[in-house]
Amino acid sequence: MPIRIPDALPATAALESENIFVMTEFRALHQDIRPLRVLILNLMPTKIATETQIMRKLSNTPLQIEVELLRTRSHEAKNVSREHLETFYRTFDEVRNEHFDGLIITGAPVEKLDFSDVDYWDELVDIMDWSTTNVHSTLHICWGAQAGLFHHYGIDKHELPAKLSGVYEHVLEKPSSPLVRGLDDRFFAVHSRYTGVDEGAVRAHPELEVVASSPEAGLYLVKSVDSRRFFVFGHPEYDADTLRLEYERDVRAGIDPDVPVNYFPGDDPAREPLCMWRAQAQLLYTNWLNYYVYQTTPYDVTCAGVEE
Template sequence: MPIRIPADLPAQEILNGENIFVMDMMRAAHQDIRPLEVGILNLMPNKIETEVQILRLLSNTPLQINIDLIRIDNQAPKNTPKAHMDAFYHAFDDVADKRYDGLIVTGAPLAHLEYEDVKYWDRMTTIMDWARRHVQSTMFLCWAAHAAIYHFYGINRRLREDKLVGVFSHRVQDDKNELMRGFDPQFDAPHSRYGEIPASAYDDVEELEVLATSAHTGPYLIASLDKRLVFVTGHPEYDPDTLEQEYWRDVQAGLAPKVPQHYFVNDDPSNDKNVTWRSHGTLLFTNWLNYFVYQNTPYDLNTLSSSSS
């Protein structure tokens, strides 16, 4: 089944070219089915690229999904046309009264700022608290995952001296959890971040379970026992060339970046890339939609119960 997006969203042409089934709103309106309502709070500078990455992962499900793209403020992002934002994005205030089956909050390039120094931190905390009341299950990615863990549980990240960047091996910690269904015991996932939270920080938080971790990256996938919150500290949504683009961008900016580990063959940027994470990235989003969202959400979203951490 398709995801439902605005007819003129640029992602539609890209996804159609990949034989991914997307449906415009006019066609979807004639289907007698209650679709899932999923919001995407996109904090990344290149909105269009991130839209395509996440929509691709959401599309591999038999469920029909209505997508709302949400912006956190009215500032024009550097790498996305204003016309695109005006045409396809909702201001948070315009959807604040709505309830969602699922919400995805992307990462953001805010590695070296204290959370309280982020210009939209107050709005971010408002949205996170709102999601606990208005959303069945919320998935936080990379920076947003650490920010949400800090907000809800008071666990602060520490900053590495060097950037953790590359494709790393992870191990499933609880293969009985529905989010891990179908996962191999060991799987790969990309990371690109400075922040980290050690596994020991979660030991005393009874509401959370670490579902997958790595000796190199620390906890990768953490979820609340009520399935309302999911924290992913990496980037399962990344395209095959995203880390490559980030690397050469930083080279051209004179930042002398580290070569992403285990990404280029023999860690040589002139070689081909090892793309080993996409199947598990798709499976993660599919499991989340099925077991954490669809299987638990009420048919009438107005009856969605509040939850407190």
């Protein structure tokens, strides 16, 4: 089934060029199907790239998805035009009275700041609080996962000795979880971050459970016991060249970054990187949508998030 997004969104052309079925708004209006409403709070500076990456994962499922994009009003984006934001994004004030089957909160390049020092932190707190009553299931990614753990469960982040960047091998700690159904016993996933969370505090929290982790990179998949909140500490949405673009950006900035681990063949940045995480990333999004959104969300979307 297709993903339903605005006709003029840049991601539309990119996805269609990959033979992904993108449904026009006109055609969607003439179908008697209740699509899943998924809201993406895009906190990444590379907004158009992130939109396309996440929508690519959402679109490759048998479900019809209606995607809406959310931005923070309290932060001025510098890497995308105001016209793009005003055309395709909504603000929290515009959606606060609505209900959604799913919410995705992306990462953000603010890891080294204390949460309270992030200029949109208060607004993000309002959105996370709102999600408990107006969203059926929320997927938090990278810094978004750290922010969600801190706000909902009081588990803070800490700075790592060096940036964790690369493709790491992971193991399933709870292979019976539908979230990882179909994943191999050992799989690769991307991490790109300067901070981590207190793994011991996560494992000890009675409302949280660890689904997958890495001996090198630490926690990867964590979920709430009630299956309403999901935390992904990597970047499953990344394209094959995203880590390379980040690495080259840091080189140009004079940061002298380490070469991303297990990414370039022979650890040679001059060689084309291999994408070893695409399949697990797609399964992760598909499983979240199927088992934790579609199969459990109320048919009446206005009831999504409402406690029975």
